Amino acid sequence: MIAYHTSVLVIGNRKAKGNGAMVQQEGKLAVVTGGGSGIGRALAHLLVGGGWQVAIGDRDEDGMKDTVRTCPTPNSSDRMSTHRVDVASEADFLRFRDEVSRHHKKDCIQLLINNAGILGGNTFIAGDRAEWEHVFGVNWGGVYLGTRTFLPLLLAADAGHIVNISSVCGFWASVGPDAVSSAYSTAKFAIKGFTESLIWDLRMHAPHVGCSVVMPGHIGTAILRNSHGTGADIMERDSSFRSTAPTNADEAARIIMQGVEQKRWRILVGNDAVDLDARVRADPENAYERSFFQAWTGDNPYPGMIR
Secondary structure, eight states: OOOOOSEEEEETTEEEEEOSSOOOOTTOEEEEESTTSHHHHHHHHHHHHTTOEEEEEESOHHHHHHHHHTOOSTTGGGTEEEEEOOTTOHHHHHHHHHHHHHHHTOSOOSEEEEOOOOOOOOOTTTSOHHHHHHHHHHHHHHHHHHHHHHHHHHHTSSSEEEEEEOOGGGTSOOSOTTOOOHHHHHHHHHHHHHHHHHHHHHHHHOTTEEEEEEEEOSEESSHHHHHHOSOHHHHHHHHHHHHTOSEEHHHHHHHHHHHHHTTOSEEEESHHHHHHHHHHHHOGGGTTSHHHHHHHHHTOSOTTSOO
């Protein structure tokens, strides 16, 4: 069981009893991609605090070192391993899987969190094809290849769970009436559909393994900087993006793991995500009309969501 101490978490716009600290699974093994920053780092810290062993994969080796260094749990480095991996590469994933098994001396894992992702590839029509395919490959490929590669280790466990990080852009392919998010949104829709298809697939063929799709709203992470570099314009946008976020990475991690504990297959992260989900469901036909954006921004307390 995943045990929580008493505190209050906000899941979307609902309050729930839960732990703001940890997921208790002493000695179990979790794999987290994109663990060098943001939500991935926060999830790794949360899990280690609950007794998990955690293998983090990322292209950013310095970021992963910082994840280990900044973990507040005493002696956390004994429970964590870092692995350089390009999540768009199957060869990298296969090497990652073998390294995890050797390092942790285990032939199974209990939790896979496919979290790695980047921004970019904004326009399909007027943009660069190579950039579009790269962004799609990282975001979708990271989930597909991660699940494909680590599935045998999940199946070998007594119980397991797959967490795939999508986005509000996985149910609403937009960031504003004058902006496009084509590759990112396409990948996030694919992640949502893939995870939903896994629900019955797992129930039929591997009922001891569950899955969840996570759709965060605006989370205060460094995804802009990590995706586009450190130019002056990017750094200014990065600062604004983080300062206007209604939810931070630590809060997002707690919401995600609370959802996993409750065996929710669909986890919305943040009140902005819940609000947008309700609006799109209420008026899907007009979800891409300018009037929809105007209504959203007119009474929207989340200024960083829409450009």
